[in-house]
Amino acid sequence: MALPLIGVCLHFNVLQAQLNEDKLKCKVANLENQLFFSCQNFPKTGIKKILMEMEENKQKYEQKAKESLQKLTDDKIAMGRRIQNTQMSLAVSTDECELWKEEYEKLKADWIELSSKHCELKNDMNVLQSKLKWVTNQDVQLQQLQNHLLTLQQERSELQACNEQLQEDCEIQKEQLSSLQARLQNAEQQKLQMQIQINSLQKGLSALEQRSSSNVTSKTEILHLRETPDGAVQNDRLQFIMEKLTSKEEECAGLKAEVDLITEEYKSCQRKLQQCREELKGNHRRKPKRRCSCWIPVLVIIFAAVTAYLFSPEMGHFPQ
Incomplete structure (x- = not known):
């Protein structure tokens, strides 16, 4: 039961990362459009200054995006390891569950036999x-x-x-x-x-x-x-x-x-x-x-x- 929850969480994190990346791309596209309109309306000195600021903002956003992607990648790797460990634990738990189930069936049969013997x-x-x-x-x-x-x-x-x-x-x-x-x-x-x-x-x-x-x-x-x-x-x-x-x-x-x-x-x-x-x-x-x-x-x-x-x-x- 824990494995589907982990998969859902991982899928949610991936979607969140893609959504953030799309938002950043939209912001970059908006900035490029603003830069294009600004280039037509402002002088070159002001444009250079704005371009530099935009370049800095772009680098900051790219750095943040890289950090976010790196963090998502690390989270994904960690989540994969956790999923693997969870799968291994689940397999072990499944085996143990089967063993306990067999033991339960055996104990149940023994209990039924003992009950019948008790009645006899x-x-x-x-x-x-x-x-x-x-x-x-x-x-x-x-x-x-x-x-x-x-x-x-x-x-x-x-x-x-x-x-x-x-x-x-x-x-x-x-x-x-x-x-x-x-x-x-x-x-x-x-x-x-x-x-x-x-x-x-x-x-x-x-x-x-x-x-x-x-x-x-x-x-x-x-x-x-x-x-x-x-x-x-x-x-x-x-x-x-x-x-x-x-x-x-x-x-x-x-x-x-x-x-x-x-x-x-x-x-x-x-x-x-x-x-x-x-x-x-x-x-x-x-x-x-x-x-x-x-x-x-x-x-x-x-x-x-x-x-x-x-x-x-x-x-x-x-x-x-």
Whole structure:
């Protein structure tokens, strides 16, 4: 832009110099005309004097014109040098402008790329924040599940202890039941032996009565026969055996009742044991599986790196 201004100034100075030169020529022509008219109207002595003055004026004007021309020439040369220097500066400035323009385009492209990367990183940061929040929620849920698991394990330990206690009780009751069953079996055998003895005595008594009735005696004789020592002994023996049998039957009934009671207790223990086993199986089925969260530290490190990059001092040089 400076080069056209310099050319205009130089052209204006040249025109000014030509105009001054034309003015001087006009003045010289006017003086010559005046000299010509003066030569016709004045005497020669006056004319010579006027001519001398005019010659001096002419020389002065010529000297001034030469000085003006010399000055214009010097100005022209200086202006040419200035124009040349300006052209060189303009060329250098143009090259620098091209370089700065290329640098600007490069910086603009870099800025656009960094802006896009900034947006991508910002989106990634939002995604990571959401993932981190999800992971935090998962950790809270995992902690709750672990606490619940500890509670279930404690309950399981208590149930196992209860199960062991019930098993011990069952073993004790089983031993008691076996002992009572042995006693009951012994009592049954004694009862069976007594029944055999009673049957034998009843058969002997029947045979004795048959022998007594075969003699066709009277009723008093039969009574007298029963009152004989053999019949009294048989009756006493039968009465003793009947009483013993009755006591054994009562003992068997008591043992049966005790066996039934212990059997009920044994069945109750078995039911409790089965219930404890089912609860243990249910707790084992409800046992949560621990989720692997080894990638949580990796996400935290990535989030910290992205945050440090986004808020670093280098990002502040670019317009938002």
